[in-house]
Amino acid sequence: MLNNFPTLYPDELFYSAIARYKQANAIDSKLGVERDIYGIERHHKVGKSVYFPQRLGTFIDRLPFYAKLSVDELIWGHTMFPFYTAFMTDVKTNTIFDAIKSGNQMSIENMVGIPMSKIKTPKFLRYCPCCYEEDLNKLGESYWRRLPQVPGVLYCPTHKVLYKNSAVDITTANLDYVCADSDVCNEALTNDENAATYKALDKIYVRNVQWLMQNRISLPPNYISSFYIDRLREMELTSYVGNIKMTEFLEAFQGHYPTNYLELMQSAVSIDERNSWPKLFIRNTAKNRSALRHLLMLQFLKVQLAKLFEIEPVIGKRQRKKSNRVPIYSSEERKEQWLMLLAEHPNANRKELSKINNGLFAWLRIHEREWFDKVTPKNIKTRNLKWNL
Template sequence: MLNNFPVLYPDELFYSAIARYRQANAIDSKLGVERDIYGIERHHKVGKSVYFPQKLETFIERLPFYGNLSVDELIWEHTMFPFYTAFMTDDKTNEIFEAMSYGNRMSIENMVGIPMSKIKTPQFLRYCPCCYEEDLNKLGESYWRRLPQVPGALYCPIHKVLYKDSAIDITKENLDYICADDDVCNEETANDEEVVEYKELDERYVRNVQWLMQNRIRLPPNYISSFYIDRLREAELTSYVGNIKMTEFLEAFQGHYSANYLELMQSAVSIDERNSWTKLFIRNTSKNRSPLRHLLMLQFLKVQLAKLFEMEPVIGKRPKKKSNRVPIYSSEERKQQWLVLLTEHPNANRKELRKINNGLFAWLRIHEREWFDEVTPKGCKRRRD
């Protein structure tokens, strides 16, 4: 029974709460911590992850009966689950939720698609130096928050200072449970001279990230693609049917974002690059696409994030218009043309006649075959010397 597990702070990673529990109880080994949290022994395995912890139902069962913490609250408010599943289907979101609740042989990172993604997660746990100092003054300790760990989030939305890397390398296989303290955090603010020009863009990006993490709406991928096509059509960047005018689209996208900012967001684009992510992003609805790039696309289209999730009617790709073209010549006129041709070339066989007017020959064979065979010679007699 976990009688003294700490109350979680707002936006605190579950990993951070485990680290504070370990420190408060002076537990020496990771195995000892995991035995307390999950009730496991040495020969058992638990999916250890800073972003996506597993077997959370087991943890909840070990809390006192009067505790009011739930698996739902843990996953939605204290892991990276809401950000990375924001643009997935309900079915996929529920599958990942179940894996985190009860455990899964596959890592959740693999289920989400992080290892194969071009968007890499931060190597080190990150923090805001000002938040860190305020925590120490108000709480007597600090903690690891979720928002600084989001790829592309540069500035703290509260203090407007750059996030900093701690000394905790979360890519290590045997990562320990370590608190946010003076041993791993240097509270001095970082110099933002190289990125200050992107501060306004980052503020909008972070506001959208916060909206995603506070809402639980999920949309069908086909709806999202159709929504994008409609907005691009309004900007005259697609045809009437909905085919993207790729060169114009990429030029407009590069005009909205600087090359340096896109590089910083791990989303550089090139008009000449055959497999540029922007060329595949809207067309491919079956592949999981990074939330970061969804937010870049929405900001480019000047669409409020909440607008996408209102589920208004969309058009997307339109069927091609059927041609109502009236034939230049009627059937009788074509027949008359053919009779004139036969009169002008009385000794020509079908092969020779076809060479003279292949279009008329083909049309009559298809549309007036019986009449064509009746009036057209199949061959000509050879003259004898």
Template sequence: MMNFIPQIYSDELLYSVLARYKRMCGMVSRRAFLKDVYGESKMLTSIFFPQYLESLRENMPPYSKITVNELIWNHTMFPFYTAFLSKERSDSIHSMMVDGCGKSIENILGFSGGKVKPYSRLRYCSKCYSEDIEEYGESFWRRLFQVPGVLYCPKHGVSLKSTIVPSTEKYADYWCADSDMCSADVEDDTYDEQIKELNLQYIWNVIFLMNSAYKKKELSDVVHFYIDRLRERRLASAKGFIRIQDFVDEFLRFYPADYLNLMQSNVDLNQQANWLRLFVRNNAKNRSPLRHLLVLQFLGVSADEFFHEQSATGKITARVNHTPSFDLEQRRKAWLKIIEENPGLNRSQLKEIGKGLHTWIYKHDREWYDQVTPRVRKRKKRSPVIDWAKRDEECLALAKQAVESILNREGKPIRVLPATIRQEIGVRRWFDNRKLGRTRQFIQQVTEDINSYRIRKIKWAISELESEGVSLTVYKIQLRAGFGGDNKEIAKLISRIVDIGHLSP
């Protein structure tokens, strides 16, 4: 059971709270930490969608009044990613987070197959980091900065910076937002004013989704709302049929191409079924909340207005009951003849041969059609067998190159870890496959413990100061290495590394 709960900051990810708790307790073993927090060491953990939160709540100290619902709504990414889902689907994901489901919720939400991906590394604002250190003596990971498409800090108006902390791994370790991961250096904005203005408006809509209570809408109601707004702008007919090309053209005039690329929502005009054309159709495809907000912003509607508008018309259609006027038996014989004369063809090919006949029978005699029309499926080609010994040799060479590159890189040293090695190569967790034995062994051997990394940073800082002709002091070395000037443990370590008896403290 947990002995205490750290102060939980506004908009702080639950992952960040647990990371700070782990550091405060001085825990090294991830297994022991999970057992302390959840009462079980084998847990499917996630930065964005943690599970088994009821177990976590039961392991908190008795004096803690925080509820599971508060954790989910205020300290996970649940409110953003479920904003445009139906109440039924949202409640299902909520239950998975409370009780656990043994599956990745990210995959259930379509992260792996979707075109809009979450940021692969945790992000932060350098000015927020400095203010946190001054006010609290520590910083933390904010939810808002991890939302895809959020390029700026709305408080300070500066662009966000990325760290080496992976955000989408199933068995993520717990990293604090400290000087090893973040810095207070302020970078100049890399985007022009139009992009900044568009993005800040997007961010305010994200903040509404993350922090407000509103009634859920079904997908059909969402599409009907879009059709109504498009009708108002004469981008849809009076009956609600969308003038799709006009819609696409107007959308691309509203958003610069560079901005859509940053938002992972480039519209390919050469692709007949691009995401924007499909987005306003009533189909069951996954839609990223980022793209919902892009469409709403284009329509001049805030997220607040969208969720408080409950009435929508959508398409206006007149239903007519059609009665077949053809002889059924005659049509059946004609279709059977096509099947007989074209053995081995699948349904799509048969449809091309007898287009009008196929349409009539499919509509008016569907049960018979399914009974007599063959389904010809081509066997999928088997994937070639992987030569794991060869792949291991290739991966080992890549890992060695990555380590050499990390160690020889100019500027402040980066810690040699499995995550930084993968990042340097540009690969994901598959690189840790157990069949890559030599590669795994090499990575384990070269992984730096925290003390070795600190020593390397201190030596780098001393070398930098000496090359600049700056007189050495403990304080200057600490600052240059990025540890801050009031860390007594680091000051002692510096004293052991270099003879600085003649230096002022």
């Protein structure tokens, strides 16, 4: 039983609360604190991530009955989960939620696509020097917030000052639980020459990030790609059918943002480059696309986030007549539809599933047999008991 775990502050990372627990109870080893938190010994694997700790269900079970924290609240309110899953489908979001709750062989960073992403996460834990001072005065201590850790967030929305790197390098393999105190948060405020250029853009970005972190949202499969095409069509940046006028689109996108802002956002755009990221981003439906770039794209398209998540009917690409032979969906899209269907009918066997969507069932069995067999439950054969007796 874990009797004196501290109450989490608003937007505090769970990692930060563990660090405060470790310090308050003068526990000197990492292993000691993990034994308390998860009730485990050394040979058990714990996800030690700062962003996405695992086995949070086990932690919640160890709290006394009067602790009012739920696993749901912990994951949505105190890990980076809501930001990184915001543009994913229900199926994927739920899979990741369960992995954080119950533990998983794979790191959650891998599941949300961080190592493969062009958008690198900050190397150090970040903080606002003014929030830090205020915390000391009000609370007697400070803590690590989630917002400064989001890639692309530059300024504290309360104090309008640049976030600073602390001395806590979260890429170190053997990272300890470190509190936000004067040993590691000692960067002075600096004059910010670029403020005028970036502040307005950053303000919108931060507001959108906060919105994503406060709303429990997810998108239907394939929805956002069609949504993007519809908005681009309204801006006359696609043909009637929905083919993107690529050069015009890239020029408009580049013109919308100052070049050095895009560089800061790890998203510089070159019009000549064959594989310019907005080009791949708009076209590719299967790949994991970073939330940061979704937000840049939506800001360019002047879309309010709430509007996007109202999930109104979308058109996307229109089919040309006589093009019936071209497959409408890619393999990845079909797979995603199938996973949705499986999630909606968790108890159905193959026969029943084939009745629900025979076209999709048949297509996947022909074209993606190995994958299909892996994810689809087998028909349960009922044995004739007489033979066994």
